[in-house]
Amino acid sequence: MIRPCSKTTSVRAPLPAAVALILWLAAGAVAAAEAAGAAEPAGGQMDFDPLECRWTFGNHEPIAMYRRAGNRLTGGIEGNALWLEDWHHWYDSEASVRLMQDLGLNTLHSRFYKGFGWQRESHDFPRVKRFVEACHRHGVRVLAYVQFSTLYYETLLAEIPDLADWASVDETGRKRTYHSAYYRWLPCVNAPGFESYLKKMIGIALTEGGFDGIMLDNCHVPACYCPRCEALFREHLAREPDPERRFGIATVAHVRPPVRKPEYGEIQDPIYQQWVQFRCDRVSALFGRLYRHAKSCRPTALVSGNIQNIRRANMAGTAALNMADLAACFDIFVSQSGNVPGVSGGCIVNRVREMKLARALQRPILALCDSDAGVSPEAASGYLRTLVEDAVFGGIPTDRTVLKPDREQMVSSQLVEFRRPLLRRFNDLVRLGREGLAAPSYLPVRVLYSYDSVMFSEQSHRALLSAEEILLRNHVPYGLLPAAAAGPLEIPADCKVLLVCDQRCLADAQLAALARFADRGGRLIVSGSAGAYDPWYCQRRDEPWRALDGRPGVVRRAEADAASIPAAGWTIKVQRPNDGGRRLMADLAAAWSPDIRIHAPETVFAEVKRDERACYVHLVNYAGEPVAEGARIELSAGPGKATAATFAAPLEDRPAAPIAVRTAAPERCEIELPAFVNYAVVRIQTQAAGQPSGQPRKQDR
Numbered sequence: 262m263i264r265p266c267s268k269t270t271s272v273r274a275p276l277p278a279a280v281a282l283i284l285w286l287a288a289g290a291v292a293a294a295e296a297a298g299a300a301e302p303a304g305g306q307m308d309f310d311p312l313e314c315r316w317t318f319g320n321h322e323p324i325a326m327y328r329r330a331g332n333r334l335t336g337g338i339e340g341n342a343l344w345l346e347d348w349h350h351w352y353d354s355e356a357s358v359r360l361m362q363d364l365g366l367n368t369l370h371s372r373f374y375k376g377f378g379w380q381r382e383s384h385d386f387p388r389v390k391r392f393v394e395a396c397h398r399h400g401v402r403v404l405a406y407v408q409f410s411t412l413y414y415e416t417l418l419a420e421i422p423d424l425a426d427w428a429s430v431d432e433t434g435r436k437r438t439y440h441s442a443y444y445r446w447l448p449c450v451n452a453p454g455f456e457s458y459l460k461k462m463i464g465i466a467l468t469e470g471g472f473d474g475i476m477l478d479n480c481h482v483p484a485c486y487c488p489r490c491e492a493l494f495r496e497h498l499a500r501e502p503d504p505e506r507r508f509g510i511a512t513v514a515h516v517r518p519p520v521r522k523p524e525y526g527e528i529q530d531p532i533y534q535q536w537v538q539f540r541c542d543r544v545s546a547l548f549g550r551l552y553r554h555a556k557s558c559r560p561t562a563l564v565s566g567n568i569q570n571i572r573r574a575n576m577a578g579t580a581a582l583n584m585a586d587l588a589a590c591f592d593i594f595v596s597q598s599g600n601v602p603g604v605s606g607g608c609i610v611n612r613v614r615e616m617k618l619a620r621a622l623q624r625p626i627l628a629l630c631d632s633d634a635g636v637s638p639e640a641a642s643g644y645l646r647t648l649v650e651d652a653v654f655g656g657i658p659t660d661r662t663v664l665k666p667d668r669e670q671m672v673s674s675q676l677v678e679f680r681r682p683l684l685r686r687f688n689d690l691v692r693l694g695r696e697g698l699a700a701p702s703y704l705p706v707r708v709l710y711s712y713d714s715v716m717f718s719e720q721s722h723r724a725l726l727s728a729e730e731i732l733l734r735n736h737v738p739y740g741l742l743p744a745a746a747a748g749p750l751e752i753p754a755d756c757k758v759l760l761v762c763d764q765r766c767l768a769d770a771q772l773a774a775l776a777r778f779a780d781r782g783g784r785l786i787v788s789g790s791a792g793a794y795d796p797w798y799c800q801r802r803d804e805p806w807r808a809l810d811g812r813p814g815v816v817r818r819a820e821a822d823a824a825s826i827p828a829a830g831w832t833i834k835v836q837r838p839n840d841g842g843r844r845l846m847a848d849l850a851a852a853w854s855p856d857i858r859i860h861a862p863e864t865v866f867a868e869v870k871r872d873e874r875a876c877y878v879h880l881v882n883y884a885g886e887p888v889a890e891g892a893r894i895e896l897s898a899g900p901g902k903a904t905a906a907t908f909a910a911p912l913e914d915r916p917a918a919p920i921a922v923r924t925a926a927p928e929r930c931e932i933e934l935p936a937f938v939n940y941a942v943v944r945i946q947t948q949a950a951g952q953p954s955g956q957p958r959k960q961d962r
Contacts (some may be wrong), residue, residue: 309563309592311625312652312691312698315684316659317361319371319392320352321406323385326375329413329444338666351671353392360672361663362399364681365688368657369396370404370476370565374462376411376445380420386470393471402473404563405466407459410479411439412446427452429485432520437483449485450547450581451493460554467558474563475555476595481569481580482544484536486518494518497539498532507531525575525719529798534717537578541716545586552590565627566591570598572614572726572833577716585712585745588622593657599832601632602646602883608834609864609883614729616654618710620702621741628656636679639885642939644680645912646883648687649940652698653868653879658691660684690911690940697877697942700870704740705757705855706732711764711771712745713796720821724763724789727824730835731842736859736867737849746796750774756783758853760845763789763821766796772805784814784852786845789821816848837863861892861934876903876945882938890936894943895929903930905946910937917944 318336327340334340338348351357361369373389374382396403418424428446429437439445448455466472498504498513505511508531519533528534548566555564568582571594576582587594596619600612612628619626630647651658662680665673691698708728714721732739742759744750746768752759752775759778772792779785792805809815822845824838857876859867864884870877882888896903909917920943925931932943 309625311655311657312695314368314625314657315364315366315688316627316657317364317366317369318661318664319369319396319403319406320349320357321370321372323372323375323377323382324349325377325381325413325416329415330442336664336666342668344668348666348671353388355395357663357672358392358395358399358401360677361396361401364660364662364677364684366660366663367400368402368404370406371396373405373466373470373472374407375413376408376417377413378417378420379462379465381416390470397471402563403471404474404476404565405463405470405472407462407466407475407477408479409459409477409566410447410481412448413444414446415444421454421458423454427455428487429483430487431484432486432518434486437485439479447483447485449487449490450482450544451485451487451490456547456550459551463551463555464558467555467562472562474559474565474592477548477551477564477566478595480548480566481582482540483579484518484540484581486520491518493543494536494539497542498535501535521578525578525722527719527798528578528717531797534797537581537716540581541577541583541586544581545583545590548587548590563592564590565593565595567595567597569596570600570615570831570833571596571618571626573598574719574722583712583716584618584622584743585747588624591624594619594622594624594626595629596626597629597631599631599830600628601630601643601832602650603643604864604884605834607836609730609734609866610832610834611733611866611883612650612656613654613733613866614726614833616651616656617729617739617741618743620655621710621743626656627659629659636675641679641683642885645683645687646881646939649690649881649912652687652691653881653940655702658687686912693916694909694911694942696872696874697870697879697944700872700877702740703738703857703869703871703876704753705755705853706737706739706760706849707742707753707756707758708732708739708760708762709764710741710743711767712743713766713768714764716766717798718763718765720789721763721765723823723826724821726826726833726835727822727838728760728762728788728845730824731822731838731845733866734837734863735842735846736861736865737846737855738857738867738869744771746771752778752783758784758786758849761785761787761791764791765789765794766798767792767794767805768796776809779809779812779815782814784816785809786816786818786848786852788818788845791821814852816852818844818848856897858895859892860895862888865892874946876947878943878945880934880937880941880943882940887936887938888941890934892934894932894934894945895925896932896945897928897930902948903932903945904948906932907944908935908941909944910935910939910941912940913938 322335324345327334327345330340332340371392393403412424412427414424427448429449431437437447439447463475466475495513495516498516501507504513519536521533552564555562569580571584596615600610602611612630615628616626648658662676663672665676667673750771787806794800806817822838825836827834857869865888866881868879878894903922906920906922907917908920909915920932922930922932
């Protein structure tokens with residue numbers, strides 16, 4: 262991602278003619294080479310409907326991984342179990358595929374390449390191909406599991422003698438390993454041999470293996486301090502035309518990559534900022550090349566990647582993953598976290614934030630939360646809640662039943678029989694409610710998601726989480742508006758209110774776009790130090806919002822909304838925001854009169870959707886106790902007013918039935934809802950078609 266200079270950064274000076282010519286020729290050669298193998302532009306979207314998909318897990322780890330680890334791993338099986346081979350062979354049989362088909366599971370990723378080397382893993386290839394063929398016979402789509410972040414050097418060295426050159430090293434020069442597995446080196450993503458080898462694996466999977474796509478697993482990239490990365494980083498720094506002004510030094514010839522602990526904080530050290538940016542750029546470029554290579558092998562291939570939780574803190578600094586670029590590198594995001602939906606310690610744990618970002622980036626998302634639930638009434642509720650959260654908020658419904666091993670029966674028949682009716686009930690819910698689930702989301706409120714701010718400021722990241730928590734707990738229909746300083750800020754026409762929540766690092770062009778939005782009558786709510794800095798976190802001389810002071814549609818607050826958020830980890834937990842979010846809700850009420858208001862417990866999250874036929878209010882209960890009778894929906898009684906409504910709680914076998922719409926005030930009507938347990942949907946028939954649009958307050962018109 263190229264960053265434009267702002268008023269507080271140096272202006273790019275012209276390069277010497279000889280240097281410019283060399284760079285121009287090199288860029289042309291790279292572009293030509295990539296174009297030659299490209300089947301379609303990066304980011305091309307395949308035909309994929311999440312509501313039609315039921316994702317499961319094939320036997321995506323080879324026997325060698327279990328044996329080498331020896332402990333409890335994927336699926337819950339012990340790596341030294343004497344029945345491991347029996348389980349694997351059952352999994353490869355037609356019986357396992359028939360079970361998937363019987364349960365309605367139609368998409369999976371299956372083992373192909375784990376990082377032991379093709380010389381070793383090719384022995385398993387005939388069995389893998391037969392499994393793929395069996396899946397296709399039963400209407401199951403299969404993606405090839407391709408390990409991204411592991412070099413099993415104990416076997417790979419026999420095939421690749423110079424493997425040490427592919428390995429990532431830490432600041433002391435020691436090989437980086439995959440978590441605590443000393444026998445798994447992490448790769449240096451700048452090693453040409455590593456990239457070539459991955460392309461070879463992708464090519465075999467898509468041309469010889471018959472796979473429908475690939476899934477790159479563990480796409481996180483810690484910092485590498487090898488001589489190659491150090492030299493490339495200095496080349497990156499050398500592009501800065503005025504290092505004296507930018508870095509305070511006259512030359513970057515002797516700069517070494519900075520060493521910084523992985524905590525987040527406020528990243529204002531200019532060399533460290535460039536180190537983060539350099540690593541993200543290199544990783545995104547690599548994923549882009551792998552994407553194009555996959556498409557050149559099979560244009561219809563689905564390319565997915567496990568890039569961790571896409572809303573996790575400090576993704577750029579710790580893993581070199583910048584969401585500003587990654588949507589162009591994958592057809593499907595795999596976002597792995599511990600965000601099992603439910604209430605835990607006062608926090609409403611969910612995957613909604615991940616799904617909202619993926620929707621804004623127009624990418625389907627497989628939001629894994631690593632929960633096998635178990636067999637109990639509580640487990641049934643949690644299992645269904647996860648599936649419903651996917652269907653309502655835009656994820657790909659996922660089931661892991663067939664991955665649960667059993668020593669005698671190979672797969673847990675108890676779990677299969679426990680979940681079979683639950684899956685059937687969920688499938689009926691989607692089939693009968695597809696109209697309302699597939700309708701476009703109603704997003705009158707947008708929250709600015711500044712990639713640059715999130716990259717360099719933990720305060721900006723926390724302000725986003727806090728504001729979203731307020732909106733979720735208060736059932737405000739909202740979406741994210743991702744924005745990078747390098748590109749234009751395009752605010753959708755249906756956005757009525759835009760929140761800029763302590764997004765500190767904004768470009769001049771972004772500030773200008775926000776001002777134009779306010780000029781057109783849009784409502785802006787700005788909090789904290791939003792826009793006080795340029796994209797490189799350099800403080801501006803002038804107050805950026807002064808020109809907007811006094812405008813009726815602009816609300817400014819010196820303090821951002823805040824909530825207690827534990828240190829970043831596998832699970833995102835946000836406590837109830839300070840003051841319950843009253844300030845933000847008051848700001849919204851002062852600036853905007855919404856067409857729809859939802860009154861329900863905080864533990865119920867809402868998603869409002871709308872098409873030309875009706876408005877659909879989906880309500881997902883995250884708490885263990887049922888929602889009592891009395892939750893209600895208020896609607897405008899003007900043009901587009903509600904004329905009829907139905908209420909359904911499909912998981913409780915309560916089909917859609919009419920409920921009363923009564924006039925509550927001259928300009929409002931109201932729908933009171935019956936009690937429900939886990940999920941309800943209200944379909945509201947309106948008099949006039951079209952998207953609802955909140956109106957400005959009368960005094961502001």
